Amino acid sequence: MIKTFIQKIFGRSRNKLLGKRVEIGPQGHSIRLDRVDERAVQVVRTLKNAGYEAYIVGGAVRDLMLGLSPKDFDVATNATPEEVKALFRRAFIIGRRFRIVHVVFGRGRDHEVVEVSTFRAYLDHASAEPVAGNEKTSRRELAGVNHAVDATGRVLRDNVWGTQEEDAARRDFSINAMYYDPERNVVVDYHKGFDDARNRVIRMIGNPTARYREDPVRALRAVRFAAKLHALGFVLDPGTASPLAQCRNLLRTVPLSRMFDEVLKLLQTGHALASIEKLQELGLARGIDPLLDLIVERAQGAFVRSALLDTDRRVERGRPVAPSFLLACVLWEDVRAGWQRRLGSGQSVHEALLASIDEVFDARIGDVSGRGRLASDMREMWAMQPRFDRRSTMAPLGLVEQPRFRAAFDFLRLRAEVGEVEEVLVDWWEKFSQAHDSLRRDMIDEVRLEQQRGKQPPRARKPRRAAPLQDTPVDGASPQGSNIADLSPPVAVDVSAPMGSAEVAASSGVSSDSSSGTAPPKKRRRRRSPPKPAAGELQDRPD
Incomplete structure (x- = not known):
């Protein structure tokens, strides 16, 4: 009897935690099918045709209900990772903590991934x-x-795999725990996520303190959703928000590699500045992660703030956002300081920059070998900055064809916005990158000529053919610095003579002897002007 009573009590508690299944039809959820990603629908259809349950799940369902276009589509199923992998040509099992499957569509940088997870048991x-x-x-x-x-x-x-109702209880927020069946056009809800979405509330499923302890990163997710959905009127439920300040110590136990990923997510939702403000508001801005501390500190500066705003604008326009670009902006202050310090000690530009980059990676980033091209992309963007100054050789023709040129140029543009480089340099490269090859070569030649003019001394101006008459010193000495190209020699004028005599002497080209006994200046031949043609005659062109 006692055993039955205990099982009954715990059974009620368990049923309360698992929630109650509610199905919401198209009249209630108002999801538009044309906004549902075809690849996600294809994954759901393939799984269901193989006899498994499958739903679109998580933030995509929330965004579709709010009339937004989701960025990512995730699928949940009762098929195990191995069973999912067997159904798709390009599917990969990843993760140790949570094993999931990435189903890949397309190739190269334009490929898309649909993430498929297996229903997890509530333990x-x-x-x-x-x-x-x-x-x-x-x-x-x-x-x-x-x-x-x-x-x-x-x-x-x-x-540990389980049922759909157990999987729903395992999710963090009620608005992220809804399942959408695109074939039936039905939303399945266990924890009143539909009501919370309609009331604009972000609420943790279960006991918030216990849920944060299970996974401290949920605290950062709460901040991220609060910032992302703030413009739509969403607020954190008081019970969800109150334990957040006590999560700082828990977050310090999270591996740096996972924190690194979560910090990048925080800054790439299109609400980076709002996320930082929310961290400060909730007491999570300091002492959690060294990189996050640095970002919060430098977000007050013009350069990093411009980078964050630029990232938010790109997300809003649906353009791709590279974490390497944002990180390169955050750490540029360190790279630049080390670069200038080494230049002062006599190192070459290239050598000093590369040494500074290595130093910053060791001190700030650590091992990012498992994150694709993130490290190499950052290095390339930084290393290209001094190359933008070299425009008088053929180097720009090769630089503009580099895969990371556009990112490096955007980096240069941000530097110009804060006055670190001249705007004319940015304008030149913008025009150069859009020009045809022949015009590009002309632009390089023009820069080369400008630089050559700047290095040469100014040329003497060619004298005019008719110089004005100049007064001479009263002692009759020849003026200093007279030009041999003048048309008439300097004239000594007797101050006691009438003005007319001086004019006559000047016009005749004869100099008066001075009383000092100095030899008169040497006479020079004067080219006579040809007689003017009579009226009506043609004047010959001089040879």
């Missing part, structure tokens, strides 16, 4: 394997373990 800490360390220090203990937590209650492994 409490008592059923989890306790581990003393973290992901790195306890890898041997975690080998083969599907459900494990550390000493703080943070989930280290969560790969």
Whole structure:
């Protein structure tokens, strides 16, 4: 009897946590099918045709209900990762903490990924394997373990499969725990997420304090959603917001690599500045992560603030955003300071810059080897900056064809906005990048000629053919610096003589002897002007 009573009590509690299934038809959710990604629909259809359950899930459903166009589409299913992988030609199982499948469409930089996760079971800490360390220090203990937590209650492994209702209870916020079936055009809701979306409330499912302890990164997700949805009138539920300030110590236990990814997500939602302001408002802006501390500090400066605003604008316009660009902007102050310091010690421009870049990576970033081209893209953007100054050779023809040219140019443009480089340099490269090859060569030649003129001394001006008459000193000495190209020699004028005599002497080309006994200046031949033609005669062109 006691056992039955306990099971009954815990069963009620469990049912309350799992919620109640509610289906919302098209009249209620108002989702437009033309906004649903065809690739996500294809993944759902393939899974259902194979006999599995499959739904579009998470933020995409929330955004579709709000009339927005989702950026990413995720799918949830009762098929295991191995079963999902077997159904698609290009599918890859990733992750250790949460094993999921990436189904890839397209190739190269334009490829798209639909993330497929398996329904997870709702388990409490008592059923989890306790581990003393973290992901790195306890890898041997975690080998083969599907459900494990550390000493703080943070989930280290969560790969126990369950039902859809259990999976919904495992999700963080009610507005992210709805499932959409595109074939039936029905939304499935277990935790009143539809009502919360309609009332513009961001509410944690279950006990917020316990949920933050399970995964401290949920605190940053709460900040991110609050900033992202603020313009639509969403606010954090008081019970969800109140424990956030106490999450600082929990966030310090999160591996730096995962924090690195979460910080980038925080800054790439299109609401980077709003996210930073929300962090400050909720007491999470300092002491969580060294890189986040640096971003919050430098967001007050003109250069990083311009970069954050530029990132927000790109997201709003639907243009791609590269985390490498934003990080390069945040860390440029360190790179530039080290670069200038080394230039002062006599290193070459290129050598000094590369050494400074290495120093900043070691001090600020650490190991980013698992993040594709992030590190190499940052290095290329920085290394191109001094190359923008070299415009008088053929180097610009090769620079403009570099894959990272546009990102490096945008970086240069931001530098010009804060007065670090001249706007004319940016204008020149903008015109050069859009010009045809022949015009590009003309622009390079023009820069070369301008630089050559700047290096040469100014040329003597050619004298005019008819110089005005000049007065001479009263002692009759020849004026200093007279030009031999003058048409008439300097004339000594007797101040006692009438003005007419001086004019006659000047016109005759004869100089008066001075009383000082100095030899008169040497006479020079004077080219006579040809007689003027009579009226009506043609004048010959001089040879």
